[in-house]
Amino acid sequence: MAPSLDGPPGDLxxxxxxxxxxxxxxxxxxxxxxxxxxxxxxxxxxGFIYGxxxxxxxxxxxxxxxxxxxxxxxxxQTKKGWLASxxxxxxxxxxxxxxxxxxxxxxxxxxxxxxxxxxxxxxxQCLAAIAGASCMLGGRFITGMSIGAxxxxxxxxxxxxxxxEIRGSLVALQQLANTAGxxxxxxVNYGTNxxxxxxxxxxDAAWLVxxxxxxxxxxxxxxxxxxxxxxxxxxxxHNREPEARRVLSNLRNLDQDHELIELEFLEIKAQSVFEKRxxxxxxxxxxxxxxxxxxxxxxxxxxxxxxTKAMFHRVVAATVTMFxxxxxxxxxxxxxxxxIFAALGTSSNTxxxxxxxxxxxxxxxATIPAVLYIDKFGRKPVMIAGAIGMGICHMTIAIIFAxxxxxxxxxxxxxxxxxxxxxxxxxxxxxxxGPCSWVLIAEIWPLSNRAYGIALGASSNWMCNxxxxxxxxxxxxxxxxxxxxxxxxxxxxxxxxxxxxxxxTKRLTLEEMDLIFGSVGVAEADALRMAEINKEIGxxxxxxxxxxxxxxxxxxxxxTTNEIDFARKHE
Numbered sequence: 001m002a003p004s005l006d007g008p009p010g011d012l013x014x015x016x017x018x019x020x021x022x023x024x025x026x027x028x029x030x031x032x033x034x035x036x037x038x039x040x041x042x043x044x045x046x047g048f049i050y051g052x053x054x055x056x057x058x059x060x061x062x063x064x065x066x067x068x069x070x071x072x073x074x075x076x077q078t079k080k081g082w083l084a085s086x087x088x089x090x091x092x093x094x095x096x097x098x099x100x101x102x103x104x105x106x107x108x109x110x111x112x113x114x115x116x117x118x119x120x121x122x123x124x125q126c127l128a129a130i131a132g133a134s135c136m137l138g139g140r141f142i143t144g145m146s147i148g149a150x151x152x153x154x155x156x157x158x159x160x161x162x163x164x165e166i167r168g169s170l171v172a173l174q175q176l177a178n179t180a181g182x183x184x185x186x187x188v189n190y191g192t193n194x195x196x197x198x199x200x201x202x203x204d205a206a207w208l209v210x211x212x213x214x215x216x217x218x219x220x221x222x223x224x225x226x227x228x229x230x231x232x233x234x235x236x237x238h239n240r241e242p243e244a245r246r247v248l249s250n251l252r253n254l255d256q257d258h259e260l261i262e263l264e265f266l267e268i269k270a271q272s273v274f275e276k277r278x279x280x281x282x283x284x285x286x287x288x289x290x291x292x293x294x295x296x297x298x299x300x301x302x303x304x305x306x307x308t309k310a311m312f313h314r315v316v317a318a319t320v321t322m323f324x325x326x327x328x329x330x331x332x333x334x335x336x337x338x339x340i341f342a343a344l345g346t347s348s349n350t351x352x353x354x355x356x357x358x359x360x361x362x363x364x365x366a367t368i369p370a371v372l373y374i375d376k377f378g379r380k381p382v383m384i385a386g387a388i389g390m391g392i393c394h395m396t397i398a399i400i401f402a403x404x405x406x407x408x409x410x411x412x413x414x415x416x417x418x419x420x421x422x423x424x425x426x427x428x429x430x431x432x433x434g435p436c437s438w439v440l441i442a443e444i445w446p447l448s449n450r451a452y453g454i455a456l457g458a459s460s461n462w463m464c465n466x467x468x469x470x471x472x473x474x475x476x477x478x479x480x481x482x483x484x485x486x487x488x489x490x491x492x493x494x495x496x497x498x499x500x501x502x503x504x505t506k507r508l509t510l511e512e513m514d515l516i517f518g519s520v521g522v523a524e525a526d527a528l529r530m531a532e533i534n535k536e537i538g539x540x541x542x543x544x545x546x547x548x549x550x551x552x553x554x555x556x557x558x559x560t561t562n563e564i565d566f567a568r569k570h571e
Contacts, residue, residue, distance in 0.1 A: 033163050036251050039228060040162060040170040044177035045221040046111060046154035049118065049214060050147045051181025054334055055360060056210040057084060057140075059189025059353050062338040064199050066207040073133040077473040084335045084473075086137055088466030090144025091151070095459045098149035099298055099451065104291045107157040107231045111150060115222040118146035122218070125211055129204050148462055152455065160231040161251055163264070175435055179367050182334065183360030188213060189338075190353040232265075237272040238289065244268070259542075266539040273533045274526075301452040311449070313517050317502050318441040318457035324494030325437040326464035328390050329487035330429050332472040333359065333422065343476060344401065344408070344418045355419050359426050366430025378506035379436045380498055386432020387495025393425035394488025401481035433494070437461075443505050444517070446526055 060066050061074065061084065073079045094114070102110040125139030155174050162170040188210050196203035229251060235244035248265055249256040279287055283300055286293045305315050333340065337359055341352040374382070397418050404414040441457035442450070475483040503516045534540050 033252070035253055036162050037170065039251075040158050040173055042221075042224050042228070043111070043154055043158050044173050045217050045224075046115075046150045047174040047177035048181035048184075049217050049221070050151055051178040051183075052185040052214060052217070053087075053143060053147060053181075054331075055182035055185035056189060056214070057087070058335050058337050058339075058356065059186065059193070060207040060210060061336070062342070062352065063193065063202060063207045065202040065204050068200075069128055069204075070133050070136065073136075077477045080473045081470040083133070083136065083140070085466045085469035087140045087144035087147075088331075088462055088469050090141040091148030092144075092459055092462035092466060094145035094148025094150075095152055095455065095462050097145075098152040099455055100291075100295050101149065102153050102156065102234075103289075103294050106234050107153055107160065108225060108228055110153045111157060112222060112225045114146040114149045114153065115218055115225070118143050118150075119215065119218050119222070121146060122211060122214055126208060129208060152458055157231055160233040161229065163252065175367055175438070176364070179360070179364040179430070179434075183357075183364045185210065186337075186353070186357040186360035190357050193353055233268050233272065236265075236268050237275070241265075241269070262542065263539075266534075266537055266542065269537055270530060270533045270539060273537065274530050277529065277533070278526075298452065298455075301449070302456055305449060305453060305456065310517050314444050314453065315456065317444055317517075318453060319460040320497060321437050321440055321494075321502060322457050322461040323464050324387075324490065324497060325433045326461060326468050327487070327490035327494060328387070328429060328433055329394070329468065329472075329484075329491070330426075330434070331465050331468050332483075332487065333426065335469050336472055336476070337422075339473075339476065340422065341419060343480075344397075344415050344422075346415065346419070355422075358423055362423055362426050363430045363434075366427045367434060370431045370435040374435060374439060378504050379440050380502060380504040382432050383436050383440075383498045383502075384495045386428045386436075387491050387498065389428035390425050390433075391488045391491040391495065393421045393428065394484045394491060397421045397425075398481045398484035398488065401484065405480060440502070440505060 061080070067074045070083065073083050098110070098114075101113065105113065121139045121141075121143030123139075124135050124142060128134075128136040128139065158170055158174065192206045192209045194202075195206045195209070229247045230243070232244045232248050232251070235241070235247060245256050245261065245265055248261050249258075252258075252261060252264075254261050276287065279297065282304070283297060286297045286300070305311050337356040338352040341355045346352045346355060370382075400414050400418040400421070404411045408415050442454055445453035472483070475486065479486065
């Protein structure tokens with residue numbers, strides 16, 4: 001799941017007033033914000049493209065007509081791994097440059113640029129029908145770059161145009177769009193597999209159509225983004241405040257002088273001033289918003305996360321959690337599902353693609369309850385339960401595989417039992433590690449470090465995606481059922497890591513995060529600075545005028561209150 005961005009600490013008065021004016025969070029709030037919801041649904045095409053691209057290649061890899069063009073890049077398992085995994089390597093690079101591009105160009109134009117990069121990558125992939133594997137490798141690396149960048153830019157854009165009271169729900173749609181794209185791609189592969197026949201009679205259209213169809217949502221997103229608004233936060237941060245007011249007014253369908261617009265505008269401005277002052281305090285030579293300073297700022301800010309023990313604890317929690325998300329083997333299943341099902345004794349490639357289509361449906365459906373109930377059940381127990389469920393599925397598949405690997409033809413029930421275990425495994429991933437890991441890495445950072453911490457966690461995810469995709473074909477060939485023992489062991493290890501090293505973060509404030517990660521004072525200092533800014537820009541005056549007392553700037557008072565609240569929640 002893509003990260004959600006919470007409002008600044010200390011804005012409880014503004015939040016309370018906004019809820020009075022607009023209503024509380026929930027389905028009714030979404031209906032009241034139809035324009036923002038429509039923009040979000042459109043921007044989620046980026047998530048759909050990511051899911052579709054990832055899922056479609058799994059079926060393409062098994063098609064005879066595709067294999068005839070790729071030669072040893074499919075028959076040699078190591079090279080086959082490169083063919084799939086080079087996408088993840090490109091996405092890792094895209095993730096690293098995403099923040100830089102979004103800051104210097106705007107979130108809107110960063111998405112647009114990456115869509116064009118994606119289209120170029122698709123065209124290069126299609127040329128593989130003429131030029132062979134080199135074009136497929138290059139094209140997948142290019143599309144990976146764009147998808148890696150959009151996996152960060154699109155959720156951030158959605159978060160910054162969405163009203164605060166429904167921000168989490170709208171950002172969560174990105175993950176649903178992702179799984180919807182995967183589901184659709186699996187069924188497209190199933191439908192195109194038999195174009196002009198089976199085996200050597202199969203047409204090149206069988207694999208070119210699934211690839212070319214990605215142009216439809218990509219071109220739609222590119223054209224539509226031209227008419228989408230800029231992020232109000234980006235406009236304010238780049239001193240374009242009148243334009244930001246107009247955009248906010250249009251997004252909320254309210255007059256520019258409406259109290260709700262004024263409240264949200266000042267909240268965004270407070271956040272912008274906070275970031276600029278934090279930068280000025282830590283890196284005064286990088287205050288000016290030039291392209292080169294923006295690039296250097298990202299580098300030094302990420303490096304600063306490793307300089308204290310408490311902050312390094314957060315780094316470990318984020319990066320290792322994302323490592324174990326990939327170590328569950330989810331992308332091994334998404335990239336190589338038809339091959340895995342074939343290894344488990346399904347009778348034909350068509351049947352394997354049909355079983356893969358079910359994977360997409362189950363993954364999509366299993367994500368829905370996670371979006372609805374993640375704040376009720378918490379992150380830690382859900383991730384532990386998911387790890388246990390996935391680990392058991394892996395081990396069960398390994399046992400069935402070991403007993404029947406040379407007799408699938410006479411033990412078809414055993415083969416379908418193993419297939420059912422993969423389906424169950426996908427369900428366990430869908431409600432747990434899929435969304436929860438992204439939520440976790442978004443909320444454990446102090447406000448002044450959040451953007452860089454999320455980028456670090458996301459880059460860990462993409463690098464592990466690359467490694468898993470690279471080694472899976474060789475493992476399936478050499479280790480066979482041992483592949484599932486390997487992923488099952490790592491999955492149990494992930495559950496153990498969460499149990500021992502990752503605290504429950506449900507309902508915790510940023511100050512309370514400091515207490516559980518052992519860095520008391522970091523978020524507290526952030527809160528004091530934010531309170532000073534709220535007073536300076538006039539947000540406190542607005543709250544006082546309507547009878548709301550702003551949060552105290554007295555440090556001792558805040559520490560005592562936070563510690564009491566923290567203790568009560570953990571009694």
